Amino acid sequence: MLVQKYIDMLSAKSVIRQLSEFATARGQEIGYENVFDYSLGNPSVPAPQEFTDAMIRMLSEQNPMELHGYSPSLGITSVREAVAASLEKRFGIPYRREHIFMASGAAGALAHAFRLVTEPGDEILTFAPYFPEYGPYVNLSGAVLGVVPPDTDTFQINFKAFEEMLTEKVKAVLVNTPNNPSGIVYSTETIQKLTDILRAKSKQYGHEIYLISDEPYREILFADADAPCVSRFYENSIMCYSFSKSLSLPGERIGYVAVNPACPDAETMVNMCGQISRGIGHNCPPSIIQLAVAQVLEQTADLGVYETNMNLIYEELLKLGFTCVKPGGTFYIFPRALEEDSVLFCQKALKYDLILVPGDTFGAPGYFRMAYCIDTEKVERSLAVLRRFVETEYPDR
Amino acid sequence: MLVQKYIDMLSAKSVIRQLSEFATARGQEIGYENVFDYSLGNPSVPAPQEFTDAMIRMLSEQNPMELHGYSPSLGITSVREAVAASLEKRFGIPYRREHIFMASGAAGALAHAFRLVTEPGDEILTFAPYFPEYGPYVNLSGAVLGVVPPDTDTFQINFKAFEEMLTEKVKAVLVNTPNNPSGIVYSTETIQKLTDILRAKSKQYGHEIYLISDEPYREILFADADAPCVSRFYENSIMCYSFSKSLSLPGERIGYVAVNPACPDAETMVNMCGQISRGIGHNCPPSIIQLAVAQVLEQTADLGVYETNMNLIYEELLKLGFTCVKPGGTFYIFPRALEEDSVLFCQKALKYDLILVPGDTFGAPGYFRMAYCIDTEKVERSLAVLRRFVETEYPDR
Secondary structure (H helix, E strand, O other), rough: OOOOOHHHHHHHHOHHHHHHHHHHHHHHHHHHHOOEEEEOOOOOOOOOHHHHHHHHHHHHHHHHHHHHHOOOOOHHHHHHHHHHHHHHHHHOOOOOHHHHHEEEEHHHHHHHHHHOOOOOOOOEEEEEEOOHHHHHHHOOOOOEEEEOOOOOOOOOOOOOHHHOOOOOOEEEEEEEOOOOOOOOOOOOOHHHHOOOHHHHHHHHOOOOOOOEEOOOOOOOOOOOOOOOOOHHHHOOOOEEEOOOOOOOHHHOOOEEEEOOOOOOOHHHHHHHHHHHHHHHOOOOOOOOOOOOOOOOOOOOOOOOOHHHHHHHHHHHHHHHOOOOOOOOEOOEOOOOOOOOOOOHHHHHHHHOEEEEEEEEOOOOOOOOEOOOOOOOOHHHHHHHHHHHHHHHHHHOO | OOHHHHHHHHOOOHHHHHHHHHHHHHHHHHHHHHHOOOOOOOOOOOOOOHHHHHHHHHHHOOOOOOOOOOOOOOOOOOHHHHHHHHHHHOOOOOOOHHHEEEEHHHHHHHHHHHHHHHOOEEEEEEEOOOOOOOHHHHHOOOOOOEOOOOOOOOOOHHHHHHHHHOOEEEEEEEEOOOOOOOOOOOOOOHHHHHHHHHHHHHHHOOOOEEEEEOOOOOOEEOOOOOOHHHHHHOOOEEEEEOOEEEEEHHHEEEEEEEEEOEEEHHHHHHHHHHHHHHHHOOOOOOOHHHHHHHHOOOOOOOOOOHHHHHHHHHHHHOOOOOOOOOOEOEEEOOOOOOOOOOOHHHHHOOOOOOOEHHHHHHHOOOOEEEEEOOOOOHHHHHHHHHHHHHHHHHHHO
8 A cells, every 4th residue: 555656656767867877887887987978967066165164163163962953944043144145135135034944955945835836736837948857846746737848949938838828727937047958048038028927917817826936057157148036027936046056065955945025925935834844844954054055155166167168068069060059057058969859869879978868858859968067178078979979870961 | 825724834833832932031031041941852962972073074085076966865875774784783673775765854754654655635643642743744744643542541552542543544553652742662562562453454454554653762761661673563664763862963854764674565665755755855864964974873972861860850750749650761751730731730830930841732631741851950950940839839739
């Protein structure tokens, strides 16, 4: 009498994980330096030294009972205050402690956001290409994920399809900008148009449509990117943030929910998060990590390497005849495959020890994702391999 | 259109929290050393130095990308292995890595256990007196918590009431031994009888009834306690553990689920936990805390102070004429109040700056809980206050 839905999920293997396992196994055969593994979105630069120093300082100097004591269920007060102040300084939105809920990474933040605004059966819309974990995250919360097909010319929003899908059942719209897997950043024009529609439809349907903004890549922006803060455009917005990428701390599970102070129910929503936690066993991110992160809010890991890598890859892709929207941030790029079946395309690449992920996984077949959070030296060596792959497998291009 | 059930929960204030807030406010008035705060179950001894040393060593010496990298969704492999080996050594049950799922504290562990074995509407039974958070933990998971009334003579199990309530709808039974709030430990006889009944009823109903054992106080045992390992008695058992109390790390959110190797579906169940995590935004305890705890599995904080405190309080309670079952572990004691209305009894105690929690909160009206995780020196000073309270308010006893 185990719960069948979880058993069923066990047979659905993650494509990304399978490719990553292949890369590891292949690395053991031929040396990992010879495998060009673009499968996993794992930060490739270390956490800032200031984070390590803050941790050691607290461990050395502070009373362990205070340091390792229970966090209040909404997060440690001083940490919530520091996060609010930093957001206000950065985005000019008057966040206060009351608007901040500390969460265990983006997954924890999103789990709370979905439960705040949806009853079972309500719909949440997101936009392809999209992070595939949104499927189980939303569907297991009891809500239903609807995926708006992509605008493949720009990977901005396909507004025609969106307006058709934005029915009365939709209670929230989930955006991810800078975007995994496309690397693009939604423009001011896109966000403006999106929020105009949400405002009009909220009025028409007589209920709020919340905008949930998943922003783990917010600090990884490239030159000249027009990267507006989503929450500046829409009062009923819920920002979900993780320090995984900005501070290179993916394993330490630290992030937050920030509800827009302009949202009439903002404080209630943050308090509700504390109740949601009781049901899902969340109980706050670890105290010591909350306290350490609060000391390095203005820091990031050395993120510049990702832009260097992106430029190298982007230029080579163009030379080789790929169609590709230039990323504005993240450590992903999402070119069009050289044949319609991108699964086949990525399989052929494996023969060259080039690990690419088919776009099917992200709701955009015909494309593929490269996660270029690897050493620049390896990116450089991979380009000749990419060229050999293309020239051998697609000689007529 | 926020979700009403969470808004409704906001108005139901926790009695324990209210009392603790009263204690803090009163402390600001008269000095906290003059408030005898027995409300909160927070460890009062520091984490072992070995834990701090392990943390500092890793932070100083290890590659931050490895140290802070993503944990696999079931937990870091070496940590799962270490936990399994430690459990095997301790309890003689052949746990292996495959039976261990690392969870963010007992709340995280229980959230997974409930979802493994219950569909919405299924029932989970527990025994009064019980930890009041079990209510929201279970009910928000979609299952329904049934509470078996207490056997107030011993605070072992009221088997007559239990057998009446153990209907076909019950899919799991949740035990907590050593027990919060009573401090008692279920005897070998109790566990034997409980598991005999579960085995018979599983057969009769044609479905497994799982035994979920919440064991955060397992290491806090007093002289001569008969404290059998629940999982040794029943194959379909799910152990939920937290290091919060044993290592005095309540804020660091680290624990595990250990499924009995004798359970036919044990490995599947652990794999299912990884899927459940996706739905509730769990995503593992922090990597560095997993790695540090694995290095101190055989350590505890200096827990002896709790037995010292218990003996002081227990003896004084008997002298004052209280009826009280002697605790076998934890840092709680659960005497009978001196009048039927234990809420009133605890209110009267407040006048003496003595903070006691009425048993109503734990499903056992007429009793009260003292959490004696405070300095022994303060316990000693509190006894005269307790005497004054009793002699003044209940002079005819």
